[in-house]
Amino acid sequence: xxxxxxxxxxxxxxxxxxxxxxxxxxxxxxxxxxxxxxxxxxxxxxxxxxxxxxxxxxxxxxxxxxxxxxxxxxxxxxxxxxxxxxxxxxxxxxxxxxxxxxxxxxxxxxxxxxxxxxxxxxxxxxxxxxxxxxxxxxxxxxxxxxxxxxxxxxxxxxxxxxxxxxxxxxxxxxxxxxxxxxxxxxxxxxxxxxxxxxxxxxxxxxxxxxxxxxxxxxxxxxxxxxxxxxxxxxxxxxxxxxxxxxxxxxxxxxxxxxxxxxxxxxxxxxxxxxxxxxxxxxxxxxxxxxxxxxxxxxxxxxxxxxxxxxxxxxxxxxx
Numbered sequence: 232x233x234x235x236x237x238x239x240x241x242x243x244x245x246x247x248x249x250x251x252x253x254x255x256x257x258x259x260x261x262x263x264x265x266x267x268x269x270x271x272x273x274x275x276x277x278x279x280x281x282x283x284x285x286x287x288x289x290x291x292x293x294x295x296x297x298x299x300x301x302x303x304x305x306x307x308x309x310x311x312x313x314x315x316x317x318x319x320x321x322x323x324x325x326x327x328x329x330x331x332x333x334x335x336x337x338x339x340x341x342x343x344x345x346x347x348x349x350x351x352x353x354x355x356x357x358x359x360x361x362x363x364x365x366x367x368x369x370x371x372x373x374x375x376x377x378x379x380x381x382x383x384x385x386x387x388x389x390x391x392x393x394x395x396x397x398x399x400x401x402x403x404x405x406x407x408x409x410x411x412x413x414x415x416x417x418x419x420x421x422x423x424x425x426x427x428x429x430x431x432x433x434x435x436x437x438x439x440x441x442x443x444x445x446x447x448x449x450x451x452x453x454x455x456x457x458x459x460x461x462x463x464x465x466x467x468x469x470x471x472x473x474x475x476x477x478x479x480x481x482x483x484x485x486x487x488x489x490x491x492x493x494x495x496x497x498x499x500x501x502x503x504x505x506x507x508x509x510x511x512x513x514x515x516x517x518x519x520x521x522x523x524x525x526x527x528x529x530x531x532x533x534x535x536x537x538x539x540x541x542x543x544x545x546x547x548x549x550x
Contacts, residue, residue: 240370266525268416268489271472272495273520276513278464278506280399284390286410286455288363288383299351300324300375302367307380309365313356319380320354320367327351360384363453386451388420388442390459391430397438399463406442411456413448414424420444422461464506470519471511477504486514489523497525 304321307313319466323331327349334342364381367373388408392400400422409416426439442459444451476486487497502517518524 250491259351259436265528266280267528269473269476269524269525269526271470271514271520271522272469273468274511275465275467276469276471276506276508276511277462277466278398278508279460279462280392280396281458281460282390282392284388284395284440284457284459286386286451286457287389287451288360288385288453289387289441289443290360290384292358292360292382292384293362293378293381294319294354294357294380296352296354296375296379298322298323298324300352301328302369302371302373303351303364305367307365309362311362312360313362313382314359315356317356318353319356319362322352322373324352343500354379356382358384359381359463360471361386373522383453386444386447386453387423388444388459390440390442390457390461391432391437392440392461394429394436394438397425397440399439399483400461404461404463406459406461408442408444409458410450411458413450416448416450417426418444418448420459430485437549466506470514472514472518472524473526474507474510474512476524477502477512477514487525488518489525490507 268402291393297372300322302320303323305319306316306321307319313319316441330349331342331347334345360382361384362380363383364378366377366381367379373379378513401427402422404422406422408420410416420442422440423443424441426441429436429438431437440461442461472486475513476487477484478499485499486502487499488500500517505513506517507513
């Protein structure tokens with residue numbers, strides 16, 4: 232019985248010793264790889280408000296006829312840009328259409344006479360813009376309440392900004408616009424107008440913000456979903472470090488500066504931070520560009536193990 236107890240105790244002690252040795256090896260390797268060197272650089276950093284929106288006409292004008300009657304000719308198609316005063320369509324009023332139909336049954340001479348005497352009604356473009364909707368075809372009968380065309384003076388992007396961010400958005404700020412349908416096409420724009428009335432969507436209060444694109448690519452269509460990044464602040468020539476380089480020590484922002492060549496340790500230096508994005512943090516005071524920093528590397532690498540078994544068991548030496 233005593234021999235069994237001694238053997239068990241010896242085996243337990245051996246396992247404890249091996250675990251301690253293994254842990255020391257792990258700690259040694261982790262301490263050797265947990266710090267990496269980076270240099271503070273310079274560049275441009277932007278603070279943005281990211282949101283979604285919709286491509287819409289700034290002025291959406293519905294064109295209706297002043298008389299009821301029959302459409303004789305349609306002179307424009309969707310997508311065509313027209314100027315103020317351009318002819319869009321020709322209509323015959325109800326009386327003219329009835330008179331011409333009766334004359335057509337008699338002879339061509341009488342039909343030609345009434346076509347000359349009784350002129351067609353012309354539908355003119357009231358503004359310069361693009362035809363985004365054409366709702367009629369020749370021969371169709373329309374009333375004064377029917378929409379014949381829809382004109383848009385230009386396409387804009389309406390951004391939906393959360394009330395928590397609207398205070399940082401102001402007129403004239405630059406923005407970048409991308410479409411869900413064409414994510415590779417980025418268009419620059421500017422904030423033109425911030426609407427005063429709020430809207431409730433999914434229990435979130437939002438405000439509409441009009442973004443005017445500098446150019447309108449041909450792929451832009453009314454109703455397309457858009458992603459918008461509004462630049463609310465920007466710094467050029469700023470000292471930038473990775474986000475992981477800045478730590479919080481006793482309520483203060485610090486970075487670890489490398490002491491000297493060959494020294495794996497560093498000294499904490501208090502810094503004042505500024506703008507921050509996903510890739511970098513601006514350092515306004517504390518260090519200069521080119522300073523070598525030590526950044527904790529959170530990646531964990533197990534010790535090399537050539538076998539496929541338990542890494543905590545002794546491995547056979549390679550020949």
